[in-house]
Amino acid sequence: AQSVTQPDIHITVSEGASLELRCNYSYGATPYLFWYVQSPGQGLQLLLKYFSGDTLVQGIKGFEAEFKRSQSSFNLRKPSVHWSDAAEYFCAVGARSGGYQKVTFGTGTKLQVIP
Amino acid sequence: DVKVTQSSRYLVKRTGEKVFLECVQDMDHENMFWYRQDPGLGLRLIYFSYDVKMKEKGDIPEGYSVSREKKERFSLILESASTNQTSMYLCASSGEGPLAGGKETQYFGPGTRLLVL
Numbered sequence: 001a002q003s004v005t006q007p008d009i010h011i012t013v014s015e016g017a018s019l020e021l022r023c024n025y026s027y028g029a030t031p032y033l034f035w036y037v038q039s040p041g042q043g044l045q046l047l048l049k050y051f052s053g054d055t056l057v058q059g060i061k062g063f064e065a066e067f068k069r070s071q072s073s074f075n076l077r078k079p080s081v082h083w084s085d086a087a088e089y090f091c092a093v094g095a096r097s098g099g100y101q102k103v104t105f106g107t108g109t110k111l112q113v114i115p
Numbered sequence: 116d117v118k119v120t121q122s123s124r125y126l127v128k129r130t131g132e133k134v135f136l137e138c139v140q141d142m143d144h145e146n147m148f149w150y151r152q153d154p155g156l157g158l159r160l161i162y163f164s165y166d167v168k169m170k171e172k173g174d175i176p177e178g179y180s181v182s183r184e185k186k187e188r189f190s191l192i193l194e195s196a197s198t199n200q201t202s203m204y205l206c207a208s209s210g211e212g213p214l215a216g217g218k219e220t221q222y223f224g225p226g227t228r229l230l231v232l
Contacts, residue, residue: 009155034220042225042226043119046220046222049218051218090157094218094219101219105150107156107157108157
């Protein structure tokens with residue numbers, strides 16, 4: 001069965017600083033990987049996803065993520081954080097399980113942006 | 116634009132009440148999902164459905180049931196609400212069938228925050 005670990009529960013960065021959110025996954029085959037963002041009081045929105053090919057994936061809102069098979073990681077990055085990026089970020093891994101699609105979410109990293 | 120709506124943003128119920136949470140999607144998606152979200156636990160799958168009248172248990176189905184009579188609507192039912200079901204409930208949908216193999220992007224509603232007293 002697949003699993004996802006987001007080791008940082010809470011991260012605080014200054015506006016304009018760079019950001020990296022960590023995600024490690026466990027899955028025996030080729031993983032399908034996602035990053036979702038949840039703004040306060042909202043549902044989740046897809047930022048980006050990786051299925052195959054180029055290991056550096058570009059997403060919306062200036063985010064990117066890099067798949068590193070050797071480290072079982074899919075870290076999310078942004079070069080310059082804006083105050084509107086304050087939200088909770090979820091990494092997820094998708095896989096076939098019992099004939100169905102199953103997506104397993106991490107526990108989330110809450111991002112605080114300070115002026 | 117893709118839209119998933121949930122019938123209530125906030126709900127307060129008493130222990131033992133029967134609770135209905137409704138979710139509607141307008142994308143003609145085949146798959147629909149119910150999750151609960153709790154601090155420190157992330158999202159946990161309660162039930163999902165890959166077709167009308169079809170349902171499958173997720174990771175935490177105890178105390179819940181679901182109904183999918185129409186393709187666009189997926190209901191979550193708490194037969195007898197308990198305080199440990201106080202949570203945020205998120206509905207999601209995705210487009211391809213059950214053999215999409217985990218590639219699907221899920222589209223989420225805004226959530227229903229349920230408080231059981």
